[in-house]
Amino acid sequence: MVTVRNMSESEKGSIRELSRLHVRAFPGFFLTQLGVGFLDALYKGYLSDERSGIIVAEDDGRLAGFIAYSYDYPNFYKGLIKNQLFRFAICSMGAAIRHPSFIKRLLGAFKKSDSVVKTEKYVELASICVEPDMGKQGIGTMLIDHLKGMVDLSEYAYINLETDAENNDDVNRFYVKNGFKLARSYFSAEGRKMNEYRFGV
Numbered sequence: 001m002v003t004v005r006n007m008s009e010s011e012k013g014s015i016r017e018l019s020r021l022h023v024r025a026f027p028g029f030f031l032t033q034l035g036v037g038f039l040d041a042l043y044k045g046y047l048s049d050e051r052s053g054i055i056v057a058e059d060d061g062r063l064a065g066f067i068a069y070s071y072d073y074p075n076f077y078k079g080l081i082k083n084q085l086f087r088f089a090i091c092s093m094g095a096a097i098r099h100p101s102f103i104k105r106l107l108g109a110f111k112k113s114d115s116v117v118k119t120e121k122y123v124e125l126a127s128i129c130v131e132p133d134m135g136k137q138g139i140g141t142m143l144i145d146h147l148k149g150m151v152d153l154s155e156y157a158y159i160n161l162e163t164d165a166e167n168n169d170d171v172n173r174f175y176v177k178n179g180f181k182l183a184r185s186y187f188s189a190e191g192r193k194m195n196e197y198r199f200g201v
Helices: 011-024 037-048 073-098 100-110 141-148 170-179
Strands: 003-008 050-058 062-070 121-130 159-164 181-187 192-201
Touching: 003 141, 011 037, 011 062, 011 121, 037 050, 037 062, 037 073, 050 141, 062 141, 121 141, 159 170, 170 192
Parallel strands: 121 159
Antiparallel strands: 003 050, 050 062, 062 121, 159 192, 181 192
């Protein structure tokens, strides 16, 4: 039976399990290529930040999926840069040597804190992963429904997320099916076409 709960800061020792799931769910993607050490630091940041967190889905104790979210996304990234920059640099050094272009892309990712500033209060669904061999079981929807239940839409304007616009039809359909509406499409600094979705508008 799949259950969904909020992960606590005291569970930082279990972050490696989430990082490995990220690698399995997104093989070959940019963050995956930076390594599990980088992912460990990133996801520990969500647990440490009082305005952010992680929701996990478990199937009889086995990790089945998770969401990372933030109620203050721009300042979350600024905090990561301030507190974890050295660790991120060490963890990503090998990938940067193998792929020098990663340096520019990583710096662009950290500058996201300046690019995502909005005047209204909102919640960012920053990452969602589901165990590949457990797809099509509604786990992603369960995770999103849990986040929806946490967010007071009388206080926050919407839940926001971004995903690739091209060669990503199943994922885009998944978000629309779960009530998200396309707010805009744009090209990232790396030239990727992105879709920005919002729930609650």
